[in-house]
Amino acid sequence: MYALLISLKSEFYKSRKTLAFWASILLPIVICSMVTAGFYFESKKIIAQNFPSEALWMMYSGSILGVMGTLILPFYVIFTAFSVNNIEHKNDTWKSLFAMPLNKFSIYTAKYLYAVLLIFICLMLFGIVNLACGHLLHFLNNGFKFNEFSPVTILSKLYTKLFLCSLGILSVQFIISLIWSDFLKPMGIGFIGLIIGLITASKHWAYAYLIPYSHPVLVLSEKKEAATMPIFTQEVYTSLIYAAVLFLTGYFIVLKKSVK
Amino acid sequence: MSNLAIRTCGLTYHFGNQKVVDNLSLEVEKGSIYGFLGPNGAGKTTTIKILLNLLKSPSDTVFIFGKEINANRIASLKRMGSLVEQPAIYAHLTGKENLVNRCILLGISKSKVAEMLKLVGLTDAASKKAGKYSLGMKQRLGIALALLSDAELLLLDEPTNGLDPNGIIEIRNLLSDLANNYQKTILVSSHLLNEIEKIATHVGILNKGKLLFQGTVSELQTFNTPIVEIITDKTEEVARFLTTKGYEVINPGISPIQLPYQSTEETGKINTLLIQNGFTVYSIHFVKKDLERLFLDITKTN
Numbered sequence: 001m002y003a004l005l006i007s008l009k010s011e012f013y014k015s016r017k018t019l020a021f022w023a024s025i026l027l028p029i030v031i032c033s034m035v036t037a038g039f040y041f042e043s044k045k046i047i048a049q050n051f052p053s054e055a056l057w058m059m060y061s062g063s064i065l066g067v068m069g070t071l072i073l074p075f076y077v078i079f080t081a082f083s084v085n086n087i088e089h090k091n092d093t094w095k096s097l098f099a100m101p102l103n104k105f106s107i108y109t110a111k112y113l114y115a116v117l118l119i120f121i122c123l124m125l126f127g128i129v130n131l132a133c134g135h136l137l138h139f140l141n142n143g144f145k146f147n148e149f150s151p152v153t154i155l156s157k158l159y160t161k162l163f164l165c166s167l168g169i170l171s172v173q174f175i176i177s178l179i180w181s182d183f184l185k186p187m188g189i190g191f192i193g194l195i196i197g198l199i200t201a202s203k204h205w206a207y208a209y210l211i212p213y214s215h216p217v218l219v220l221s222e223k224k225e226a227a228t229m230p231i232f233t234q235e236v237y238t239s240l241i242y243a244a245v246l247f248l249t250g251y252f253i254v255l256k257k258s259v260k
Numbered sequence: 261m262s263n264l265a266i267r268t269c270g271l272t273y274h275f276g277n278q279k280v281v282d283n284l285s286l287e288v289e290k291g292s293i294y295g296f297l298g299p300n301g302a303g304k305t306t307t308i309k310i311l312l313n314l315l316k317s318p319s320d321t322v323f324i325f326g327k328e329i330n331a332n333r334i335a336s337l338k339r340m341g342s343l344v345e346q347p348a349i350y351a352h353l354t355g356k357e358n359l360v361n362r363c364i365l366l367g368i369s370k371s372k373v374a375e376m377l378k379l380v381g382l383t384d385a386a387s388k389k390a391g392k393y394s395l396g397m398k399q400r401l402g403i404a405l406a407l408l409s410d411a412e413l414l415l416l417d418e419p420t421n422g423l424d425p426n427g428i429i430e431i432r433n434l435l436s437d438l439a440n441n442y443q444k445t446i447l448v449s450s451h452l453l454n455e456i457e458k459i460a461t462h463v464g465i466l467n468k469g470k471l472l473f474q475g476t477v478s479e480l481q482t483f484n485t486p487i488v489e490i491i492t493d494k495t496e497e498v499a500r501f502l503t504t505k506g507y508e509v510i511n512p513g514i515s516p517i518q519l520p521y522q523s524t525e526e527t528g529k530i531n532t533l534l535i536q537n538g539f540t541v542y543s544i545h546f547v548k549k550d551l552e553r554l555f556l557d558i559t560k561t562n
Contacts, residue, residue, distance in 0.1 A: 002367070010364045013357075014350055087350070096348035096405070099312045100365050101337040259314040 003102045007110030011084070015114070020083035024122035027068075027076060028129045035063045036133040043141050053148035057134060060146075061155060064130050069162055069220045070198065074213060077119060077166045078190035081173035082183070084115045089181035095259045108254045112174060112247060119166050127159040157229050161219045161236055168212030168239035169193075171246035178250055209235045212242050265290045265413050265445040266311060267323040273303075273310060273469075280306045282469035288447055288462070293439045295460030295477075296449040303469040304449040305345055308415050311447075312342055324413070341411035343419055347402025351391030355382050355401050358390050359408060366409050376404040381430070395422030403431065407438075414438070416448045420455065432459050453554065465558065472558045483558050486521040486548045488530065493540040501537065502530070521546045 015021050039046060039060060051059065088094045097107055131152065138146035172193070176186045190213075197213025201221065208214040218235040266288035273281040281303045288294045298304050309315045310322060313333050322329040324336040349358050359373040377383045380400040385393065390401060399422050406414055416435075420428045436459055438444040450456050456463060463480050465473040473480065487510065492498045495515040502519065503509055507530070510518040521527070531544050 006364055006367055010361055013361050013364055014353060017352055091348065091350050092346060093348040093350060095309070095312075095314055095344050096342075097365075098314055099337060099340075099342050099344070101334045102365065103334060259309060 003106035007106050011110050011114040020080050024118045028125035032129040032133045047143040053145045057151040069216045074194050077169045078173045080115050080118050082177045082186045084111050085177040108251050123159045123163045127155050164236045165215035165219050165239045168242035171243045175250045209238050215239050262326045269321050271321045280469050284471050290445050291443050292461045293459055294447045295456030295463045298466035299451050302466045308417050340413045341406040341409050342415040343402045343406040344417045347398045349390045354387050355390050356386040362405050362408050380404045396427050414446045486546050488519045488521050488527050488546050489516040490544045491516045491542040
């Protein structure tokens with residue numbers, strides 16, 4: 001456990017100045033700010049339609065979730081998996097990392113957990129900034145009536161589901177980025193996977209849930225009712241199974257990996 | 261109890277079908293500076309990676325302080341510091357941050373960072389990004405990273421690579437100091453015989469994965485007798501003439517003519533003899549054998 005903690009601490013220390021780390025903080029702020037600015041400048045039109053507060057929240061959050069969930073989140077997950085491994089490939093530091101008196105499981109798990117942590121921080125910030133910006137809109141223009149409904153439950157459920165669904169993609173991409181050091185393979189495979197996921201999920205193919213890249217789209221296409229929406233649905237279970245199996249597969253790859 | 265820091269028993273390693281280490285039996289005594297010599301591609305770096313368990317060795321072939329490496333990986337690595345090939349440093353971090361990161365991984369106090377930076381002469385460049393370091397500075401940082409854990413056994417793969425003459429002397433003195441005053445065992449690889457001769461107590465010579473020689477530096481000297489090289493206007497005639505005068509010509513008919521070196525006085529006598537007999541001597545000087553020639557001699561003897 002101590003080896004895992006110091007490995008995790010080292011992952012944070014060496015990546016705190018990289019784009020992958022800052023992207024987890026900046027992405028929610030930038031995307032939510034842009035959508036909020038759009039709502040603010042179009043406030044007259046939106047207020048004129050006199051949406052009830054719940055529908056207004058859904059419209060506003062949907063604009064953020066639509067952009068983020070279907071496109072930016074999968075790309076961010078692909079980039080995070082690439083970045084966490086590439087820091088070692090690029091600097092040729094696998095040899096020094098595996099020459100440390102630490103067990104290989106801790107080194108590998110710390111890398112994986114750090115990627116999970118970055119995605120968690122990113123989605124948690126998305127949830128917080130989404131809520132905060134909604135209330136900011138109401139503060140700037142009280143015609144919006146964002147104060148009449150609390151979207152905390154539905155947003156918490158949606159972002160939790162998106163987080164769990166991203167773990168399947170992360171695990172696939174993590175193995176690809178662990179094996180190959182170049183940028184094109186993980187990005188290319190991720191891009192193709194993403195297109196397949198988008199098509200199969202949007203066409204409601206019965207087996208789309210078996211493709212990890214389709215999971216965020218499947219989550220966002222569900223009926224969004226705070227009280228009835230379950231967290232653990234078919235695509236979430238599938239994503240977690242993929243994550244568990246591929247995490248262990250990655251560990252066996254690390255065990256067999258020769259540092260040439 | 262064994263006095264060996266490193267012992268390999270008939271170690272063989274393949275990359276695919278290519279045998280890169282062939283039946284290697286290294287014996288590195290505690291407290292020694294072991295010069296691990298060989299040309300590029302001899303298998304030195306592969307051997308060092310096997311000693312660090314970066315490449316998996318067959319069981320019961322590699323022992324570090326008497327313990328089998330595969331069964332005692334973490335315990336063995338705790339006692340080792342290493343520099344393998346190009347220094348493994350994070351280019352986006354400063355020199356100081358690279359050392360702090362290593363302290364985190366080793367679970368040791370960060371107070372050693374300043375001491376290490378001073379030791380390798382990087383105090384002024386501590387806040388500069390390591391990616392902007394020159395090759396020599398990177399090498400120094402790599403050495404500082406290897407020394408940080410205060411390990412008993414240091415494995416240094418060509419540590420003077422890229423250093424200027426002053427830097428080479430400083431590192432040489434540092435290694436001697438570590439072995440003599442801090443009882444460290446150091447295995448240092450190089451392809452330069454004269455560099456190793458100046459610091460090593462023991463030498464192992466590797467070629468094409470095979471250990472050609474292993475022993476003390478004085479034992480190596482029996483193979484490494486210097487030679488006298490003569491360049492004249494009449495190579496073949498001079499070679500014949502010297503043979504008739506009782507000298508052993510190593511390479512008859514080839515310029516420069518080579519004779520075993522005996523003494524400075526004897527070299528002077530040869531020069532005088534040639535001039536008195538009407539030969540023009542363009543150059544006469546003594547040279548030590550290069551590694552390639554030494555390999556040939558050792559192989560012949562073996």
